[in-house]
Amino acid sequence: MSQAPLVLVDGSSYLYRAFHALPPLTTSRGMPTGAVKGVLNMLKSLRRQYPDSPFAVVFDAKGGTFRDELFAEYKANRPSMPDELRVQVEPLHAAVRALGLPLLCVEGVEADDVIGTLARQAAGEQRDVVISTGDKDMAQLVCPHVTLVNTMTGSVYDEGGVKEKFGVGPELIIDYLALMGDKVDNIPGVPGVGEKTALGLLVGLGGGLDVIYANLDKVPALPIRGAKSLPAKLEEHRDMAYLSYQLATIKIDVALNIRTDELYPGEPDSVALAELYGELEFKSWLDELLRQDKALAARTLAPAGDLFAEAAGESAGEAAEPTQVSVEDYQLILEQAQLDDWLVKLEQAELIAFDCETTSLDAQQAQLVGLSFAVRPGEAAYVPLAHSYMGVPPQLDRDAVLRALKPILEDPAKIKVGQHAKYDINVLANASTPITVRGVAFDTMLESYVLDSTATRHDMDSLALKYLNHSTVRFEDIAGKGAKQLTFDRIPLEQAGPYAAEDADVTLRLHQELWGRLQAVPSLAKVLREIEMPLVPVLARIERNGALVDARLLGQQSLELGEKLVELERQAFAIAGEEFNLASPKQLGVILYEKLGYPVLSKTAKGQPSTAEAVLAELAEQDYELPKLLMQYRSLSKLKSTYTDRLPEQINPRTGRIHTSYHQAVAATGRLSSSDPNLQNIPIRTAEGRRIRQAFVAPSGYRLMAADYSQIELRIMAHLARDEGLLEAFRNDRDVHRATAAEVFGVALDEVTADQRRKAKAINFGLIYGMSAFGLARQIDVERKEAQAYIDRYFARYPGVLAYMERTRTQAAEQGYVETVFGRRLYLPEIRAQNQALRKGAERAAINAPMQGSAADIIKRAMIAVDVWLQDSGIDARILLQVHDELVLEVREDLVEQVAEQLKTLMGAAAELAVPLLVEVGVGANWDEAH
Numbered sequence: 001m002s003q004a005p006l007v008l009v010d011g012s013s014y015l016y017r018a019f020h021a022l023p024p025l026t027t028s029r030g031m032p033t034g035a036v037k038g039v040l041n042m043l044k045s046l047r048r049q050y051p052d053s054p055f056a057v058v059f060d061a062k063g064g065t066f067r068d069e070l071f072a073e074y075k076a077n078r079p080s081m082p083d084e085l086r087v088q089v090e091p092l093h094a095a096v097r098a099l100g101l102p103l104l105c106v107e108g109v110e111a112d113d114v115i116g117t118l119a120r121q122a123a124g125e126q127r128d129v130v131i132s133t134g135d136k137d138m139a140q141l142v143c144p145h146v147t148l149v150n151t152m153t154g155s156v157y158d159e160g161g162v163k164e165k166f167g168v169g170p171e172l173i174i175d176y177l178a179l180m181g182d183k184v185d186n187i188p189g190v191p192g193v194g195e196k197t198a199l200g201l202l203v204g205l206g207g208g209l210d211v212i213y214a215n216l217d218k219v220p221a222l223p224i225r226g227a228k229s230l231p232a233k234l235e236e237h238r239d240m241a242y243l244s245y246q247l248a249t250i251k252i253d254v255a256l257n258i259r260t261d262e263l264y265p266g267e268p269d270s271v272a273l274a275e276l277y278g279e280l281e282f283k284s285w286l287d288e289l290l291r292q293d294k295a296l297a298a299r300t301l302a303p304a305g306d307l308f309a310e311a312a313g314e315s316a317g318e319a320a321e322p323t324q325v326s327v328e329d330y331q332l333i334l335e336q337a338q339l340d341d342w343l344v345k346l347e348q349a350e351l352i353a354f355d356c357e358t359t360s361l362d363a364q365q366a367q368l369v370g371l372s373f374a375v376r377p378g379e380a381a382y383v384p385l386a387h388s389y390m391g392v393p394p395q396l397d398r399d400a401v402l403r404a405l406k407p408i409l410e411d412p413a414k415i416k417v418g419q420h421a422k423y424d425i426n427v428l429a430n431a432s433t434p435i436t437v438r439g440v441a442f443d444t445m446l447e448s449y450v451l452d453s454t455a456t457r458h459d460m461d462s463l464a465l466k467y468l469n470h471s472t473v474r475f476e477d478i479a480g481k482g483a484k485q486l487t488f489d490r491i492p493l494e495q496a497g498p499y500a501a502e503d504a505d506v507t508l509r510l511h512q513e514l515w516g517r518l519q520a521v522p523s524l525a526k527v528l529r530e531i532e533m534p535l536v537p538v539l540a541r542i543e544r545n546g547a548l549v550d551a552r553l554l555g556q557q558s559l560e561l562g563e564k565l566v567e568l569e570r571q572a573f574a575i576a577g578e579e580f581n582l583a584s585p586k587q588l589g590v591i592l593y594e595k596l597g598y599p600v601l602s603k604t605a606k607g608q609p610s611t612a613e614a615v616l617a618e619l620a621e622q623d624y625e626l627p628k629l630l631m632q633y634r635s636l637s638k639l640k641s642t643y644t645d646r647l648p649e650q651i652n653p654r655t656g657r658i659h660t661s662y663h664q665a666v667a668a669t670g671r672l673s674s675s676d677p678n679l680q681n682i683p684i685r686t687a688e689g690r691r692i693r694q695a696f697v698a699p700s701g702y703r704l705m706a707a708d709y710s711q712i713e714l715r716i717m718a719h720l721a722r723d724e725g726l727l728e729a730f731r732n733d734r735d736v737h738r739a740t741a742a743e744v745f746g747v748a749l750d751e752v753t754a755d756q757r758r759k760a761k762a763i764n765f766g767l768i769y770g771m772s773a774f775g776l777a778r779q780i781d782v783e784r785k786e787a788q789a790y791i792d793r794y795f796a797r798y799p800g801v802l803a804y805m806e807r808t809r810t811q812a813a814e815q816g817y818v819e820t821v822f823g824r825r826l827y828l829p830e831i832r833a834q835n836q837a838l839r840k841g842a843e844r845a846a847i848n849a850p851m852q853g854s855a856a857d858i859i860k861r862a863m864i865a866v867d868v869w870l871q872d873s874g875i876d877a878r879i880l881l882q883v884h885d886e887l888v889l890e891v892r893e894d895l896v897e898q899v900a901e902q903l904k905t906l907m908g909a910a911a912e913l914a915v916p917l918l919v920e921v922g923v924g925a926n927w928d929e930a931h
Helices: 011-021 034-049 066-070 083-098 111-124 136-141 159-166 170-180 195-205 209-214 216-221 227-236 238-248 270-280 283-292 336-348 398-409 421-429 444-451 460-468 475-479 493-519 522-545 551-576 585-595 613-621 625-644 687-694 712-721 724-731 736-745 754-768 773-780 784-797 799-815 836-873 893-908
Strands: 006-010 055-058 129-132 146-150 155-157 329-332 352-358 368-376 379-384 416-418 440-443 661-663 673-675 702-709 817-819 825-827 877-883 886-892 919-924
Touching: 006 011, 006 034, 006 111, 011 034, 011 055, 011 083, 011 111, 034 055, 034 083, 055 111, 083 270, 111 129, 111 136, 136 146, 136 159, 136 170, 155 159, 159 170, 170 195, 170 209, 170 238, 195 209, 195 216, 195 227, 209 216, 209 238, 216 227, 227 238, 270 283, 283 460, 329 493, 336 368, 336 379, 336 398, 352 421, 352 493, 368 398, 368 493, 379 493, 416 421, 416 493, 421 440, 421 522, 440 444, 440 522, 444 460, 444 493, 444 522, 460 493, 475 493, 493 522, 522 661, 522 836, 522 877, 551 625, 551 687, 585 625, 613 625, 625 687, 702 836, 702 893, 712 724, 712 754, 712 799, 712 836, 724 736, 724 799, 736 754, 736 784, 754 773, 754 784, 754 836, 773 784, 784 799, 799 817, 799 836, 817 836, 825 836, 836 877, 836 886, 836 893, 886 893, 893 919
Parallel strands: 006 055, 006 129, 129 146, 329 379, 352 416, 416 440
Antiparallel strands: 146 155, 352 368, 368 379, 661 673, 702 886, 702 919, 817 825, 877 886
């Protein structure tokens, strides 16, 4: 039986190659991790490929080597290691050791020399060796027992492979490098001798340097360009050639005092790996590790901290207290006596974590199946109420349990925490015994989101993995996947009980961890307490209110859109001269680029001409007929499929209304988003889009009211920049776009043309979003130089804006984040990136986020204030929708004036800025009329 080969990994080579070849990756705190992940991926792959092999990962040691003594300029041309790579070295070494892999760093020599020595030692013992590297120098080590593999390219080189790749066999690789030199390592070689000349000499004379220098008289006859002058050049640089030979030679006699049989990997250190994966935010690997090692999952693990802050040149600060994830006391409540005991526990608890198990993710359709609670870490229970399958044990009566829980859940003094509690609030409000949940002071999803909106996804499984190093039982683990997935009421209680109880338990543990972190930053704790948490019941109420739509009108619109699409398709066929599938990128590419000969502006990752929307838009701007038509076709097709066809299907049969879901923890800047359906992206610039809004109607005796902030982000810009020109325009209630046009174009206010105002509007909004002169030029259809002149003139007239932008970039780079007016933070991990495109993108985000985030905070504060007034006054009006800077209400006809005045007052008072907040209110029989 043959021995498994010795595997030797050139760790230093792969570290550099992974850093330069792979996309940049950083943790939520800005710690670069891409090179670490790339190398570990490669090592894991090699271990799977050679599971029984001895294995060593070899890195260059710090300090000089014998080659530096031979040649002082050795590797002098190589740039110093980038900071983004340097901070990854120690984490990588730690991870390699934690994986149980032997790691070698030998002072005075390079990784190549250690690998060469081990390879020759093993080959001498008739053992095969696999060297994993990307460096061509290693080709000199190839022999009958030594093979090179490059896992990044998939290349494998034996003796024949080396000759095919380089033109010479392994025995002449050193001579090859000595002649042509190596710019990367600053091996000088012979000046004027490149790859082709070196090969011509080696192959033509049939030997290395000794043979060449013994036969210089034969060189002029070789079929090499400039052969006649070569002998003199070679003779002149003979010493340099032999020095280069020494520098390029990999040592195979390093005193290592280690044998091959000592290189078998040991068992991985699961605890160390879990800490590393948590710190480096390798979530899928951490999850896999915890799922494989149940004992590890039950251990006490510290939350992810700053293990490598020192390597990154930062202070780690105080480590967080370890979060216990060990002792579990989960109960399944099937008897009244058990419930009575837990009712006492809930009454006495300082904080209650609660969670609903249901039949659907749609809170308006979901049926309550059970409830889980936790009162302290590890102490949780599940009360099943509606499980239904063959052999299910008897359960307590659902309505009786809800009546017993109602006083506790409705008591505002009983402090509660949930994970995405809005969903549970709506489920319980719609239950057979309705419960109006009060006292929800914390929500772990929102705690995570406010702490750092971009650090992670904010679902419970992701948060448990990130902050508790705990792998939760997933729904798919107990319910299956795909079409055969069970609803929760069909899941056996022996599985459902621990799953549900864990939800409540982990929610409580997460709150303890996250709230502690938030309290360390008072401004963030205030955002949670005063904005996000008070908004939860408001959004829950809005979702339950729903919006009335005219399904008949939508159906008519669908028919009309269908007819328009057929006509557009007919026109497209006429232009193309043949029929084709307008939705097929392949067929469209053939028509656009092969048949019609349009210019190729961009290609796909596979090298095919792109038919993406941005490309079609650019072609349309260049007056190409078919792209214009296709853009129109795609726009109408999307309206039809997303809205006019779909909205009638989304009417809830119980309420007769459409109920969107609002998401607080998605957009990085704090803005709300909506889904199922998404009512925030209905286009209003086209007649077809506005007609969809016409289908949102008021019931008999009511009117729809739309209240919208006017130019709120520009007002926030004026507040933040404190620019006197902008402040004066807003304080005097001027048309700010007209005022900007007057300043930029140097004309009187009353002489500004419509075109000048349009351009000024593009400048005002474009600068908020970091638009370049090139982008502005395209938008307002002028030359780039003219657009740059407009921007320069704008900053000259509004110097406070330029100062704000420069100040914000500097602060963002220093702090790593920016803040809204109310203290919400947006972290920018790429603000210090060496990659200019990434850094510039982060700088644009740094300028825009305080404005967009402040606008989001203001509309949220307004929603809270308006809802409080509606609830306290009992007035017959309700909020139906929130769309960006707009609120849509349903108001009884005789109360329209009263509600409109109060809306202006409450929304205008949502923030104290250096300029007034202007609120515009419209009223109509439908949303389009009101807007």
